[in-house]
Amino acid sequence: MPLKTPFAIDAQQLSKSFPSANGDISLFKDLDMQIEKGQSVAIIGPSGTGKSTLLSLLAGLDTPSSGTVALSGISLNDLAEEQKAAWRAKNISFVFQSFHLLAELTALENTQLPLDIQGQNNAPQQAQQWLESVGLGSRTSHFPAQLSGGEQQRVAIARAFITQPSLLFADEPTGNLDTKTGENIIKLLFDFSAKTQATLILITHDEQLAQRCDQVYKLANGKITRWQSTPPPSAAVLATENQQSYEAQP
């Protein structure tokens, strides 16, 4: 019998709370998420509900109060710190709302940085190619301060994909950009994820954008639910469907 491919992300019974002066504050409790390899997944939900915190847990950057996260069948928390860092560097990339480029490095240097850290010697050539593929072939020697917001995010995308990660986490990647620029950024994220078969986890406040993903989860009131935005079916349809278990989440 063929072995079952492990989930890209398998989070079980994930809980996170923070200590405070008035006792522990629970952000969420017993979350389960299973994400297949190569899928695109959006996480939506009100501000402050813990979306970024959840992303950090899924990426192994933060430890849950309880529960487990396995990435491609590997539990990062079972690895020694050095192995964990090496696995993350090879397999995980991030794109953030505020770009997170290093101000003192050029676009080319920022892009090649993940490969430099891995000790690859053709990093500049690869960085040049990735910058060309995001349309910044003529901006390679610019520093972040000499680039527009959209251009900085394109550098961040080139840097994210240069390692061909299996998991790409994007935390409100269009949050600081105008609609049209944001559209271009999203197109690059989807196109490159599809091309490299990366699993894409996208936090967004934009429900229309979320709906372009294979799955949408909503985090609210400490719980995660599968979300669908289509209006409730008409009474006639409901009457028929009520016989089946109908699981639309508001």
Ligand SMILES: Nc1ncnc2c1ncn2[C@@H]1O[C@H](COP(=O)(O)OP(=O)(O)OP(=O)(O)O)[C@@H](O)[C@H]1O
């Ligand atoms: N290390 C920490 N210690 C204490 N509280 C924290 C810590 N990290 C996050 N929080 C709290 O957890 C809550 C959720 O934060 P988080 O950034 O995950 O929310 P979010 O859903 O991403 O919000 P937004 O949509 O505004 O980005 C916030 O109230 C925040 O103050």
Ligand SMILES: [Mg+2]
């Ligand atoms: Mg956030």
